[in-house]
Amino acid sequence: MCNPQHRRDVGAYALGVLGAADTFRFDEHLEGCPLCAGGVVELSGVAAALGRYARLTPPGVAPLVRAGPGLVRRAVEVVAAARRRTRRRRLAVVAAAVVLAAGVSFAAPGGGRGSDRWTGADRGSGMTAVVTAGAREWGADVGLEVSGVPERAVCSLVAVGRDGDEETVATWSSAGPGEAPLRLNGGAALRPGAIARFEVRTTAGRRLRLTR
Template identity: 35%
Template sequence: MTAEVEHSDVGAYALGLLTPADAKTFEDHLAACERCADELADLRGVAGLLTGLGPVRDDASAEPAGGGVDLLRHRRGVRRTRLLLAVAAVLLFAGGVVVGTTQRHGTVPADLRGWGEIRSADDAKSGLAAVAALQNKGWGTHVALDLGHLTGPRTCRLIVVSTEGEEREVTGWEVPVRGYGAIDSPDHLQVHGGTAIPLGDIERFVLRADGVGDLLSIPV
């Protein structure tokens, strides 16, 4: 890793698995990478949980009877396997893998609780419900959006509207035929995006479907 720091190294760093040289290189990268800094803050808790589990005792019955070199190789293999499992657990969390969860209408998803300022809106006719978590950043505003009862197929975009009426696209996505948050597809859609417009200068967000128009407005 010394030659080039990767974003995925945040998991190994959180577990203290990097060499001193690689750890120093990653710390230099961390000072200028807000994404990795945010992920590291979350991973501290996960790494703590793994550390708190303590060592798992070896099964003596599974060890080679001959001892010596064979026993040493066996124990090294066990430690290597445990290390890989721990790294896999942290990297799964760090990689941003989203597992859909079923939400009740109008509730704040667990993934967004305590995450910035929460804004929500819903449409009584269609059942479409949106929850947006907003974080004011030095570069603008970070947006996390949770959508339920969104039918498909269609192409959607999230539009931010400033207090001066300026519109900018935050992010976009394709909705499959089964949709999101429906009876036969209960998992909600969760997407992230960003805008250069500061949070204090945002009037609302608009969920817009190509060829259809505005589906929902989320006041800020």
């Protein structure tokens, strides 16, 4: 059952500042709670932005922002405000997360002639992914096939443009070891030719780079 403490823990979990024991318990809760899983998906963009900021901060320079309860509270407030504005979209995101958590597969990656292809494999974990992207008037029709995500996590597929811009193409929940290969489709505003690479990122901090 979802309780108010779970709702409070979503932010800390998404930002990776929940303690190890609480993270373990929250992982278990996420498995059966689409509401909290949707919350983690919504906050994954904030977590990614903070991670990027941390990576860009040279060693020895004190960061302007530190992860902690105050930051988590503010991040959750920002997301809550955005959520009120885009309630319909949020429901779509949650619906997608629920469908994917239930293991529903979508059409095979949008392959066919004229599509670009990116692949990535992680020898350590055995995780692999293939992305195809076909040019459309509006950008790129993106298909993903991923297997071997080694832990239960909320995952996102991110397109990284040649100019360094990033776009989240799709998000889903991975059931962890033993999960069947997952296929899903998404869209990007970037044309395939403008995409330098893709990355699969998980809330467990894993990152798989896909190159052409």
